[in-house]
Each structure stands twice: as structure tokens, then as C-alpha cells.
Amino acid sequence: MYDLHAHSNYSDGILRPQAVVSRAKTQGVTALALTDHDTLGGLAEARQEALVQGIELIAGIEFSCLWNGIGIHVVGLQVDPDSRVMQEAVTSQHQARERRAETIAAKLEKAGIAGALDGARQVAGEGAVLGRPHFAKFLVAEGHCKSINAAFKRYLGAGKPGDVKQLWPSVGEAVDWIRAAGGIAVLAHPDKYKMTRTKLGRLLQEFVEAGGEAMEVVSGQQSPNTTRDMALIANRFELYASCGSDFHVPDQPWQELGGYSPLPDNCQPVWQLWSRSGMVAS
Numbered sequence: 096m097y098d099l100h101a102h103s104n105y106s107d108g109i110l111r112p113q114a115v116v117s118r119a120k121t122q123g124v125t126a127l128a129l130t131d132h133d134t135l136g137g138l139a140e141a142r143q144e145a146l147v148q149g150i151e152l153i154a155g156i157e158f159s160c161l162w163n164g165i166g167i168h169v170v171g172l173q174v175d176p177d178s179r180v181m182q183e184a185v186t187s188q189h190q191a192r193e194r195r196a197e198t199i200a201a202k203l204e205k206a207g208i209a210g211a212l213d214g215a216r217q218v219a220g221e222g223a224v225l226g227r228p229h230f231a232k233f234l235v236a237e238g239h240c241k242s243i244n245a246a247f248k249r250y251l252g253a254g255k256p257g258d259v260k261q262l263w264p265s266v267g268e269a270v271d272w273i274r275a276a277g278g279i280a281v282l283a284h285p286d287k288y289k290m291t292r293t294k295l296g297r298l299l300q301e302f303v304e305a306g307g308e309a310m311e312v313v314s315g316q317q318s319p320n321t322t323r324d325m326a327l328i329a330n331r332f333e334l335y336a337s338c339g340s341d342f343h344v345p346d347q348p349w350q351e352l353g354g355y356s357p358l359p360d361n362c363q364p365v366w367q368l369w370s371r372s373g374m375v376a377s
């Protein structure tokens with residue numbers, strides 16, 4: 096039971112890495128990738144707990160990228176967290192996130208909302224990488240919006256003031272980082288970008304040319320149709336298939352650790368590549 100996409104409170108999840116790992120174990124997961132947004136910070140703690148729980152831990156990360164004006168996520172699996180390239184990539188993404196957070200706060204200020212940067216920092220807690228969900232929680236806590244969804248609809252979602260993406264690296268750059276760190280580049284949740292098939296095909300073509308090797312065929316609970324469709328696309332581009340929950344928060348059944356249908360039989364599971372990559376899972 097592989098879950099190759101999960102978040103801890105080192106990015107926008109709410110559980111500590113230790114709790115993510117022990118929850119994964121409880122849910123029947125036997126191999127877990129912690130893939131926090133643009134950070135490797137939670138991996139050491141997760142690895143320790145994985146040893147305690149006797150579950151395989153895969154070092155992962157989820158990079159934010161920009162492709163033709165669209166925010167795209169690329170997951171790296173089996174990366175060497177100590178490699179210089181990874182360290183530099185994380186630093187560069189942190190700087191991009193800091194500048195982005197400042198820009199979001201400035202735009203919210205123009206929209207009449209003061210103190211968003213400090214507010215989001217407080218929500219995120221020390222050491223966490225700032226993201227839009229932290230701003231959303233701040234907006235709800237301050238009574239500007241009724242819910243996280245409402246905050247995204249009004250202030251943070253696509254085309255809204257808080258939708259600041261121009262600072263992200265290209266998909267090719269993220270793939271390069273992952274490969275240089277000995278990892279496997281996986282296009283995250285291709286179905287979530289709401290692209291036409293033609294456009295998604297162009298993205299995948301570029302992704303493959305850049306050295307991308309896999310895509311998520313299963314991302315959390317999804318319709319059997321979507322799964323079939325994604326499997327066909329993966330095979331068309333000769334990509335390995337990954338699966339994961341994209342877990343952030345307990346009690347969201349559609350994103351629960353291990354809580355999704357298995358990969359279809361016609362896929363080549365990405366873990367067939369494990370033996371090739373340099374990192375040995377704990």
C-alpha cells in the first residue's frame with residue numbers, strides 16, 4: 096500500500112511529520128512519501144517515526160512551478176535531501192515564497208485588509224513555509240471571510256489579488272533539481288489543473304522532454320472514469336504511474352492517507368524505479 100503524496104505541518108498540513116507517519120501506519124500504508132511544499136524540513140522526524148512504526152519512508156518534496164501562466168506542481172520522489180542541489184532549490188523556493196507572501200499581503204492591503212503578512216505567519220507557526228492556505232486561515236480568523244473556500248473564492252484563488260505565481264520556477268527547472276538529487280520527477284494531480292486534454296498533452300510532452308518520468312494517475316478519491324483516463328494518458332506518454340492521497344488534514348475522507356483506489360493493472364507503478372535511484376528508503 097503506497098501513499099506517495101502527503102503533507103505535514105512543515106508546509107500546509109496540520110499534523111507533525113511523526114503524526115502523519117503513525118496515522119499512515121494506522122491506515123494500512125506500508126510505504127509513505129512525505130512531500131511537503133518546497134521543503135524537506137519534515138523528513139528527519141518522519142524517518143525516525145518510520146523506523147519506530149516499521150514503515151518505508153520515501154524522501155519527497157512538492158515543488159510549485161509555473162507553466163504558461165498556470166501553477167503546476169511537480170513531486171520529487173527518492174530525492175537525496177542532503178544533496179547540494181536540493182538544499183539550493185529549497186532555499187530558492189523559500190525566497191520565492193517569502194517574496195510571494197509579501198506581494199500577497201501588499202495586494203490584500205490594497206483590498207482593504209491590513210496585517211495579513213504577520214497574521215499568516217502566526218497561523219503558519221515557526222519554521223513553516225508560507226502558503227495561501229495560511230492567508231486563508233488568517234482571513235477567516237479575522238472575520239473577513241466565512242470559510243477557507245470563501246477566502247479562496249474572493250481573495251486567493253485563480254485570478255484574485257492573492258493569486259501570485261510569477262515567481263515560481265519552470266517545470267523544467269524543477270525536474271532538473273529533482274534529477275540532480277537522484278530523484279524521480281512526478282507530475283502531481285494532472286486532473287486538478289482543469290486543462291483541456293490538448294493543453295495537458297502539451298504540458299506532458301514538455302515534462303517528458305525535460306526528464307519527467309511519472310505522473311499521478313490516482314490522487315485521493317476520484318471517479319473511476321478519471322482514473323481510467325489518467326492511466327491512458329500516462330501510458331500514451333510512457334510515464335510511470337504514481338498514487339497518493341495529497342493528505343493535509345485528518346477527517347477529510349477524500350484526501351485520507353491510503354484512502355483511494357489502487358492503480359489500474361495497465362499502469363507501470365513508479366516504485367518499479369526504486370531500485371534504480373540512489374536513495375535507500377529507511
Ligand code: MN
Binds near residue numbers: 343
Ligand atoms: Mn497543499
Ligand code: MN
Binds near residue numbers: 157168283284
Ligand atoms: Mn499540489
Ligand code: MN
Binds near residue numbers: 100157341
Ligand atoms: Mn500536495
